[in-house]
Amino acid sequence: MIQIKNEVTLSDLDQCIGYWTDTEGYIREKWTLKSGKTFIIAQHRRVYWQHLGKRLPAKIEIHHIDGNPSNNRLSNLKPVIRDLHNTYHYG
Ligand SMILES: [Zn+2]
Numbered sequence: 001m002i003q004i005k006n007e008v009t010l011s012d013l014d015q016c017i018g019y020w021t022d023t024e025g026y027i028r029e030k031w032t033l034k035s036g037k038t039f040i041i042a043q044h045r046r047v048y049w050q051h052l053g054k055r056l057p058a059k060i061e062i063h064h065i066d067g068n069p070s071n072n073r074l075s076n077l078k079p080v081i082r083d084l085h086n087t088y089h090y091g
Helices: 043-052 082-090
Strands: 013-021 027-033 038-042 060-064 077-081
Touching (some): 038 043, 043 060, 043 077, 060 082, 077 082
Antiparallel strands (some): 027 038, 060 077
8 A cells, every 4th residue: 555655644633723714715624633733624625535534636626516615514515527627617
């Protein structure tokens, strides 16, 4: 198995210590890691990460089905390859 150096895994997460909405309407979360470091992730990616138990590759984006980028219920999230995702929004 290939281990990417410094890659954060689910078991590294300690607790979410804050969140904010970015300029595009996506919720970003700040987490502490068990190592004591902090880690920032988009909430929709963290939700899907915990659902799958592993991180999605960067080329797989997450589409918000209802068009609301802050609705991060699992039922509103759909993983999609970047090129296809662009056609949903700009196609
Ligand atoms: Zn989308």
